[in-house]
Amino acid sequence: MNGWFLTAGITAAGVAATHVVLGHRDVVRPLSSSGLADEPKGVLHAVWHMVSVDLVLSVAALVHLALADDTSTTRLAAWFVAAHFLAYAIAFLVVTLSAGWPRPLLRLPQWMLLLPVGALTAAGAV
Template sequence: MNGWLLTAGGLATATAVIHIGAGGRSVVHPLLAGPLDAEPRRTLHAVWHLVTADLLLSAFALLAMAWTRAPSTALVLFIAAQYLAYTLAFLAVTLTASWPRPLLRLPQWTLLLPVSVCSFISTV
């Protein structure tokens, strides 16, 4: 068993659960009730579900690889890079907003970065 991958998979699973539960209430429901035209609203709704699928699939892959003798280094590095890219996207959006305490306003990066770090460390 690879403890780093197990940790990354557990964190990724928690991130997916939070995304589905809390994010659905705080993001998707207001988005669908908002004033956007139907096409961009439905496109953003579909993107939400694409992210949900991605979070669940990557969590499953990390957990499955945690129990294999020789996990795919390429796949683990891909997932690590993916979560790092998500982290950087949230940080870029957050830090360019003119909000007080922006890092706490959109804290998703705090869930994404540890998955990336643990996944990367598992390959060293």
């Protein structure tokens, strides 16, 4: 068993749960009641659900990788998951740092949840 992948999977499960619960409360509900046109509102709502599915599937992939035999295929899959979480973290950092907000790193703290999953997965793939 790969403990790095298992830890990444458990952390990713926490990220997914946080996304579903807090994201629904803090993003989906306000978005649904906003004055935004229906089409962009619908697209953003669908994208939120896509991210929810993506996070849950990543949990499943990480738990599977934790329990699988170490092969070149599992390493490739692990690097894909690591890159995916690191890219998400970078996207949030770029957006928040370019917004010009005071205390920007705390304004959109999602990167703090995504970065550890990417780092733990990368550590397990080495």
